Amino acid sequence: MDDSDESDDVASSIGILTNLNSLTEIEACASRLDAETTLLMKNLQSGLQRISSLTVDCFQLYDSLVSQTCDEMDANIKSMYAMMAKCEELVKAMSTVPQLHSLVLQISKALSRLESNLSHS
Numbered sequence: 001m002d003d004s005d006e007s008d009d010v011a012s013s014i015g016i017l018t019n020l021n022s023l024t025e026i027e028a029c030a031s032r033l034d035a036e037t038t039l040l041m042k043n044l045q046s047g048l049q050r051i052s053s054l055t056v057d058c059f060q061l062y063d064s065l066v067s068q069t070c071d072e073m074d075a076n077i078k079s080m081y082a083m084m085a086k087c088e089e090l091v092k093a094m095s096t097v098p099q100l101h102s103l104v105l106q107i108s109k110a111l112s113r114l115e116s117n118l119s120h121s
Helices: 005-096 097-120
Strands: none
Touching: none
């Protein structure tokens, strides 16, 4: 072999080694990119799960509050109707008050007349 063939072989070998180093670097870069992408996806998945969990909790709380509010409104409406019924009973019971008032006035006048008759006699 002559020197030019040897130098071509050396240059070719160096080119191959350079290409192999480049491939190794590309492979290492791809591996780092894969690891970073995997970590990013895990973080994204974790964040989305937390957001979904919070959303579910919020909707459950909202549902519970709406249900409690409806129950309270129902109880208040029932109490209002019960109070209205008691007021109607009170109005009926008080309907005799004017009659009793007039009867008391008649008795008072009769007593006054009796007193005046007794004091004149």
